[in-house]
Amino acid sequence: MDKIRKILLPDLGEGIETATISEAIVSVGEKIKQDDIILVLESDKASMEIPSDIGGIVKTVNVKKGQEVRTGDLLITIETTNKAENKSKQTLKKQEPDKPKNINPNKQTDEHKKTLEPKANGVYASPGVRRLARELEINLSTILGSGDKGRITKQDLHGYIKTQMYVSKSPPIHAIDDIDFNQWGTVDIKKLTKIKKIAGQRLTKAWQSIPHVTQFIESDATNLETLRKKDKAKHVSQGIKITMMPYLMKASVFALKEHPVFNSSLQNNAENIVFKQYYHIGIAVDTKDGLVLPVIRNVDKKDILELSRELVDISERARNKRLTPNELKGGTFTISNLGGIGGSFFTPIINPPEVAILGVSRARIVNKKLILPLSLSYDHRVIDGAAGASFMVLFSEILSNLQNFK
Numbered sequence: 001m002d003k004i005r006k007i008l009l010p011d012l013g014e015g016i017e018t019a020t021i022s023e024a025i026v027s028v029g030e031k032i033k034q035d036d037i038i039l040v041l042e043s044d045k046a047s048m049e050i051p052s053d054i055g056g057i058v059k060t061v062n063v064k065k066g067q068e069v070r071t072g073d074l075l076i077t078i079e080t081t082n083k084a085e086n087k088s089k090q091t092l093k094k095q096e097p098d099k100p101k102n103i104n105p106n107k108q109t110d111e112h113k114k115t116l117e118p119k120a121n122g123v124y125a126s127p128g129v130r131r132l133a134r135e136l137e138i139n140l141s142t143i144l145g146s147g148d149k150g151r152i153t154k155q156d157l158h159g160y161i162k163t164q165m166y167v168s169k170s171p172p173i174h175a176i177d178d179i180d181f182n183q184w185g186t187v188d189i190k191k192l193t194k195i196k197k198i199a200g201q202r203l204t205k206a207w208q209s210i211p212h213v214t215q216f217i218e219s220d221a222t223n224l225e226t227l228r229k230k231d232k233a234k235h236v237s238q239g240i241k242i243t244m245m246p247y248l249m250k251a252s253v254f255a256l257k258e259h260p261v262f263n264s265s266l267q268n269n270a271e272n273i274v275f276k277q278y279y280h281i282g283i284a285v286d287t288k289d290g291l292v293l294p295v296i297r298n299v300d301k302k303d304i305l306e307l308s309r310e311l312v313d314i315s316e317r318a319r320n321k322r323l324t325p326n327e328l329k330g331g332t333f334t335i336s337n338l339g340g341i342g343g344s345f346f347t348p349i350i351n352p353p354e355v356a357i358l359g360v361s362r363a364r365i366v367n368k369k370l371i372l373p374l375s376l377s378y379d380h381r382v383i384d385g386a387a388g389a390s391f392m393v394l395f396s397e398i399l400s401n402l403q404n405f406k
Contacts (some may be wrong), residue, residue: 004059005080007038007052009073012325017141017198019043021067026076030058038076039063043194044076048324056080068292124151130158144352146267159269195290203349211380214347215388219396227402231304244372245283245337246307247405248360252333253279253300253397259391261383263332270381282331282351283311285318291363292318293351304405339363340365345375355379358395371400 011020019041026038033055041048056078063075073217082100125133125140129152133140143160145152161262181187192200224247232242256279265274279300282293296313299307317323336348337360348359359375374395 003080005054005056005078007075008049008077009069009071010325011071012041012043012048018068018070019048021063021069022064024061024065026058026061028058028061032056032058032078032278042321050075052076052078054078054080055235061085067360089288111385124152126154129154129157138163146269147284153268155269155271167295193289195287197291200289203351206349206352207390210352212347212350212377212385213380213385213388215378215385215392216345217374217375217376217392217396219367219374219399221399222370223402224399224405225363225370225406234363235305235308239324240305240308241312242308243311244339244360244363245335247399248335248337248358249281249283249296249299249307250304250405251318251395252281252335252358253260254398254404255391255395256333258394259299259387261387262356262378262391264355264382265332266355266379273382276332278332279331280332281314282334282354283314284336285315287319287321289321291395292328293331293334294318294323294327295329334358335360339372345373348375350376350377355382356391 011168019406020043021039022042023040024038025040025398026032026036032038032052034053034057035051037049038052039050041050059077061076063073067276069075076106120137123396124145124147130140132138136162138157140152140157142243143152143156145151146156147153186329221244228242229248235242260275261273263276263279265276266272280295280297281299281355282295285292285294294317296307296310296314302310312325314323331351333352334348334351334357336357338346339360339362341362344359345361346359348357350357356376356378359377361373363370363372374392376388376392376395378391
């Protein structure tokens with residue numbers, strides 16, 4: 001018997017709440033196959049193609065070009081047979097678990113249905129949590145869920161309420177008055193890009209809710225720079241650009257393995273700490289619309305050449321808004337490199353749910369040595385000052401031991 005299936009917009013990744021339909025590929029009556037692209041989305045972070053997770057005949061197209069959509073919005077409906085549906089399920093089972101795939105929320109297993117409440121307005125939460133949020137006029141989409149699949153628990157809501165009570169008693173860090181600046185001269189008013197608005201909200205929340213401590217060190221990178229130049233000359237004919245960043249990423253992994261608390265996250269309203277056994281490094285990329293943080297996965301399993309290729313590719317796609325949602329989430333540690341711009345030290349803001357971020361400034365020559373200024377910000381709820389200092393000393397030693405990069 002034929003069935004009518006709904007194709008809903010999947011989760012687009014961290015920081016992407018809405019996107020605009022830039023192109024609708026399919027039309028009513030068209031026959032499509034599983035994984036055929038049905039539309040193209042455009043956000044301030046990325047442009048992405050959305051495939052269908054099942055084949056069949058398009059019955060309705062529920063969106064149009066220029067429309068803004070959110071996670072869970074209905075995109076199209078498809079008339080499909082049981083045979084096609086079974087084939088789709090078998091294909092999904094064969095896919096590797098860490099491969100990005102667009103899963104229809106209507107296709108959750110019975111096991112998920114038992115543990116996961118219905119998702120409304122892009123948020124997973126129990127009826128009790130939703131009821132309390134409504135009574136207190138709290139927008140659940142502003143709360144980071146610690147439960148399965150990002151579910152907002154009762155503890156998450158209580159933690160948010162406590163934080164707001166504390167903030168309300170404290171003077172605002174930066175109160176913005178509605179001032180008419182025209183009274184003093186000519187002004188030019190422009191709207192903030194969506195990415196700057198989202199980044200601003202996340203950074204403000206991180207700065208207000210995480211007790212930041214920043215540790216500084218100057219590292220001798222003389223021998224490492226010599227090695228980098230040799231590696232660069234060796235592969236210049238292949239058009240591969242080798243910068244200092246891949247070496248910093250590899251050094252980070254060595255240090256994270258020795259100090260696993262820096263590769264962790266807090267959970268359940270800071271009652272648990274999750275130690276991650278994988279090393280996905282976030283890279284801050286400056287684009288014309290603002291800062292983007294794509295993630296390079298499994299850095300511990302890649303060499304300098306592989307990381308160099310991936311860095312060039314992911315940085316270019318970040319600047320052209322061609323990143324996929326999966327490339328913007330899952331990071332365990334972030335590096336923000338301002339070496340190409342200048343400056344000595346700075347205080348990078350932690351990117352939650354991570355607990356640490358490394359800032360890199362421009363290297364300078366001191367007594368014929370290349371000195372690299374490093375700044376490490378960390379969450380003081382998880383990491384104490386002694387651990388922060390030990391991490392930076394070890395990191396500096398790793399950079400001076402070239403055996404780590406061969």
